[in-house]
Amino acid sequence: xxxxxxxISIATYDFGAGNIGTGDSGEGETGEELGADAxxxxxxxxxxxxxxxxxxxxxxxxxxxxxGYRVIAMDQRGHGSSSKPRExxxxxxxxxxxxVRVVMDTYLLDDISFVGYSLGARVGWHAALxxxxxxxxxxxxxxxxxDPLTRFRVDEAKEFLATGVPVQDRLTQAYLTMAGQLDxxxxxxxxxxxxxxxxxxxxxxxxxxxxxxxxxxSEDGILEASRSxxxxxxxxEFFLIPGRNHFNAPTSRHFRDAALAFLEADER
Numbered sequence: 001x002x003x004x005x006x007x008i009s010i011a012t013y014d015f016g017a018g019n020i021g022t023g024d025s026g027e028g029e030t031g032e033e034l035g036a037d038a039x040x041x042x043x044x045x046x047x048x049x050x051x052x053x054x055x056x057x058x059x060x061x062x063x064x065x066x067x068g069y070r071v072i073a074m075d076q077r078g079h080g081s082s083s084k085p086r087e088x089x090x091x092x093x094x095x096x097x098x099x100v101r102v103v104m105d106t107y108l109l110d111d112i113s114f115v116g117y118s119l120g121a122r123v124g125w126h127a128a129l130x131x132x133x134x135x136x137x138x139x140x141x142x143x144x145x146x147d148p149l150t151r152f153r154v155d156e157a158k159e160f161l162a163t164g165v166p167v168q169d170r171l172t173q174a175y176l177t178m179a180g181q182l183d184x185x186x187x188x189x190x191x192x193x194x195x196x197x198x199x200x201x202x203x204x205x206x207x208x209x210x211x212x213x214x215x216x217x218s219e220d221g222i223l224e225a226s227r228s229x230x231x232x233x234x235x236x237e238f239f240l241i242p243g244r245n246h247f248n249a250p251t252s253r254h255f256r257d258a259a260l261a262f263l264e265a266d267e268r
Contacts, residue, residue: 002106011081015061016070043073046118048179050080058251084188091195100127114138128208139259141215144225149197157190204232211235213262217244
């Protein structure tokens with residue numbers, strides 16, 4: 001656990017140097033220990049998911065370790081094993097980016113590759129702008145421009161959680177159903193949506209300068225918006241994840257392979 005300035009506990013996972021020999025370290029997957037100087041990937045998950053769900057269970061940790069990377073993953077506030085405040089004021093882009101900084105400082109990371117998906121990719125965009133020296137490259141999957149949370153009916157979600165009245169809005173119902181299946185704190189997640197609405201968004205007029213690989217599923221409604229961000233980013237590239245939508249794109253081997261090829265090419 002890592003403690004943030006506003007008193008939130010952030011769960012972190014170190015798959016790599018100094019963590020060999022445990023069931024979750026991946027030692028059996030690579031057959032060798034990674035040195036303390038191994039290149040590091042910081043992995044940040046999407047809305048209603050977790051570090052283990054987005055990156056460990058889907059093979060990302062295994063493939064990155066096989067390629068020689070140390071992987072540090074974190075549960076964002078409101079998710080996984082991290083604290084889950086229920087006040088919207090606890091959830092701002094500034095707070096989520098600060099959480100990333102605290103994790104980097106705790107692990108003494110000053111040269112990382114950032115890999116984020118959906119909400120984690122949005123945080124990655126702003127973190128890359130805030131920390132251009134420490135974050136030297138990034139893979140941002142499932143990220144559109146603008147604010148995708150404007151369509152989420154916070155009023156209907158709150159009424160459902162308080163009284164059980166069915167949600168009428170299809171998008172809101174889909175997110176609540178997906179989040180509920182993963183044993184999340186729905187009150188905390190609705191507070192996150194409310195707190196982040198209208199906040200800082202990816203701006204095509206002010207993109208990060210680092211090399212960035214953008215990726216979106218061929219069946220994802222945000223596809224063109226994500227592609228436009230890539231086109232506006234000076235060192236941006238775009239990868240189309242075949243046959244995937246927003247929810248199952250992280251499980252794509254094509255996505256993992258493209259991300260790894262991008263990171264390795266940039267390392268060289």
